[in-house]
Amino acid sequence: MHPMLNVAEIRKDFPILGRQVHGQPLVYLDNAATSQTPQQVIDVIVDYYSRYNANIHRGVHSLSQEATDAYEKARITIQKHFNIQHSHEVIMTSGTTHGINMVASGFTSFLNPGDEIWVSAMEHHSNIVPWQMLCERTGAELRVIPMNTTGELVLQPFYEELSERTQLVFCNHISNALGTINPIEEIIEAAHEVGAAVLIDGAQAAPHIKADLQALDVDFYTISAHKICGPTGVGALYGKTEWLEKLPPYQGGGEMIAEVSFEKTTYAGLPHKFEAGTPNICGGIAFGAALDYLNAIGMDRIAAYETELLQYATSELLKINGLRIYGEGTNKTSVISFNLEGIHPYDVGTLLDQMGIAVRTGHHCAQPIMDFYQIPGTVRASFAFYNTLSEVDRLVEGVKKAAQMLS
Amino acid sequence: MQIEAIQEEIVDEFSMFDDWMQRYEYMIELGKSLPKISDEFKTDDHLIKGCQSKVWVHADMEDGKVVFTADSDAIITKGIIGILIRAFSNQKPADILSAKTDFIDEIGLKEHLSPTRANGLVSMIKQLKLYALAYQAKIES
Numbered sequence: 451m452h453p454m455l456n457v458a459e460i461r462k463d464f465p466i467l468g469r470q471v472h473g474q475p476l477v478y479l480d481n482a483a484t485s486q487t488p489q490q491v492i493d494v495i496v497d498y499y500s501r502y503n504a505n506i507h508r509g510v511h512s513l514s515q516e517a518t519d520a521y522e523k524a525r526i527t528i529q530k531h532f533n534i535q536h537s538h539e540v541i542m543t544s545g546t547t548h549g550i551n552m553v554a555s556g557f558t559s560f561l562n563p564g565d566e567i568w569v570s571a572m573e574h575h576s577n578i579v580p581w582q583m584l585c586e587r588t589g590a591e592l593r594v595i596p597m598n599t600t601g602e603l604v605l606q607p608f609y610e611e612l613s614e615r616t617q618l619v620f621c622n623h624i625s626n627a628l629g630t631i632n633p634i635e636e637i638i639e640a641a642h643e644v645g646a647a648v649l650i651d652g653a654q655a656a657p658h659i660k661a662d663l664q665a666l667d668v669d670f671y672t673i674s675a676h677k678i679c680g681p682t683g684v685g686a687l688y689g690k691t692e693w694l695e696k697l698p699p700y701q702g703g704g705e706m707i708a709e710v711s712f713e714k715t716t717y718a719g720l721p722h723k724f725e726a727g728t729p730n731i732c733g734g735i736a737f738g739a740a741l742d743y744l745n746a747i748g749m750d751r752i753a754a755y756e757t758e759l760l761q762y763a764t765s766e767l768l769k770i771n772g773l774r775i776y777g778e779g780t781n782k783t784s785v786i787s788f789n790l791e792g793i794h795p796y797d798v799g800t801l802l803d804q805m806g807i808a809v810r811t812g813h814h815c816a817q818p819i820m821d822f823y824q825i826p827g828t829v830r831a832s833f834a835f836y837n838t839l840s841e842v843d844r845l846v847e848g849v850k851k852a853a854q855m856l857s
Numbered sequence: 858m859q860i861e862a863i864q865e866e867i868v869d870e871f872s873m874f875d876d877w878m879q880r881y882e883y884m885i886e887l888g889k890s891l892p893k894i895s896d897e898f899k900t901d902d903h904l905i906k907g908c909q910s911k912v913w914v915h916a917d918m919e920d921g922k923v924v925f926t927a928d929s930d931a932i933i934t935k936g937i938i939g940i941l942i943r944a945f946s947n948q949k950p951a952d953i954l955s956a957k958t959d960f961i962d963e964i965g966l967k968e969h970l971s972p973t974r975a976n977g978l979v980s981m982i983k984q985l986k987l988y989a990l991a992y993q994a995k996i997e998s
Binding site: 472482709781793794796800804811812827855856 | 873877878881885909910930931932933934936
């Protein structure tokens with residue numbers, strides 16, 4: 451048994467980890483794309499549809515009440531997990547991208563030509579494109595916080611050029627392509643000094659770090675459930691009450707209204723103003739169950755164990771001739787983006803798949819980072835707390851075999 | 858040689874392999890013997906969309922037959938386009954257009970056939986057939 455975590459026991463919670471791929475035991479190292487789901491969460495999903503599937507917030511009948519209670523309980527679980535002051539500051543979304551678009555859309559009426567929006571150089575496309583669209587709508591200018599070759603943000607130019615024209619700053623907490631943990635505390639503080647709002651994309655951070663959103667004093671923070679052992683298609687947007695009250699609703703529809711007539715509609719209060727239509731009820735409940743599952747293990751223990759996996763994998767991979775890791779910052783999570791010299795990442799990923807090892811290849815929806823390094827993409831192995839040191843060994847052996855076949 | 862006969866030949870070659878490693882090693886070999894596209898055609902116009910790696914294809918007409926050349930920045934992709942070119946190059950446009958592509962399944966590359974697969978095998982076949990269609994239209998006009 452591992453001193454920090456009983457990984458053998460934990461693995462029993464994940465039925466998918468027992469399957470084979472191409473006749474070999476699956477080694478799942480694409481956790482930064484989506485994490486696997488424990489039986490405890492699967493049970494909650496099955497239980498919902500087996501026992502109390504109903505529409506929420508409006509029904510007088512018992513099933514609707516039970517579903518509403520479970521859904522609202524999940525909201526409270528999310529609130530507590532991220533140390534959010536009020537539960538109405540938790541907006542249930544379809545995922546991180548939805549949350550970002552909600553804020554980007556809401557800011558349309560607040561921005562003017564000449565205003566500035568800053569994004570970091572290591573953003574996911576979902577945190578670049580909505581802001582570009584916002585700039586097109588409003589005439590605001592998109593500025594970029596640069597990065598260096600070790601894969602860390604360079605904050606000096608940002609500090610120097612921040613001004614009262616800066617309205618919004620966006621940055622991911624952790625880069626999905628490199629694993630770098632960004633200095634968001636400093637970014638938030640600097641942005642607030644000039645009165646700008648800050649949105650942090652927490653999609654990659656949530657599996658590794660239990661962010662204290664009150665301590666961070668961040669204005670918006672978005673997450674996806676499927677990165678933290680929950681289902682796909684559900685997530686949450688945190689927003690400070692003052693901002694959520696100011697922002698116009700994102701979509702019109704049922705659930706988000708107080709009163710409707712053909713002359714005028716008044717909107718519902720928070721959080722319902724941003725939750726038009728029937729939500730992903732089962733997904734939301736399972737999202738809460740996923741957080742309960744992680745908290746029962748303990749986020750600190752998860753982080754410590756993943757650091758060990760990262761350190762071991764990094765040192766073993768670097769022993770391979772011609773292997774380069776992208777993202778060598780000192781502060782990073784269990785994501786290793788790498789290439790073999792002269793070999794296309796797609797070739798490596800294809801051969802690893804034949805060996806039952808699931809990694810991601812390509813630009814990881816972060817083309818600006820690939821352009822910065824002048825590479826077509828990378829192979830990305832991302833580890834979760836249910837991965838083992840022997841799986842790292844299989845990855846390393848697999849990469850060696852691929853290198854041999856491809857060179 | 859007819860397209861069908863070439864395809865059978867390829868299927869025969871692949872049937873000799875017992876495991877995936879031999880299959881992929883052979884594909885890598887095939888990639889190395891791919892009729893290379895000349896550098897002047899390695900432009901965005903010749904890129905096939907929908908591939909995670911870059912694939913350039915060019916077609917010429919010689920004595921009523923379409924001659925394909927190609928290249929890729931990934932070795933396995935080179936092998937895949939190499940197999941396709943071996944089956945479809947030096948053939949009449951009408952024959953290319955009517956040719957089946959079932960042999961891909963038979964050589965164990967079926968997994969690459971899904972339209973969402975990052976290597977874009979489907980896009981490659983479509984592109985070769987589009988070239989044939991263009992030359993067929995030229996012949997008929």
